[in-house]
Amino acid sequence: MEKKKLDRLSELTAISRSRELTAEEKAERQRLRDEYRAAVTGNLKRQLESMTIIEPDGSRIKVSDLKRGGEE
Template structure:
């Protein structure tokens, strides 16, 4: 997420502590927070998918492969 958007979230939070946000400011803050959450979740998923698990028997399983199996109802 762009620094300008993060700064705007912080600015709106400061304003909210001082006074009631206008409807437009409130909607803007909701939208920015939603974008931020999506960015964090996307980054976390990408990081998790890059992990390789080494099983006790020495076999290597990538987390993304394991996630695909669990979404299909496998183990």
């Protein structure tokens, strides 16, 4: 997420502490929050998928090769 957008999200949060946000500002803040949340979870997912599990017997399993429960 761009620094400009993070700064705007911080600005809207600061404004909300001093006065009620308008409907447009609330919608913008929610959109920015959703974008931030998606960026953070996307980064975390990529980090986890790049990891390797080393089993006690020394074998290695890439996390990205593991199948999640319930997913095909």
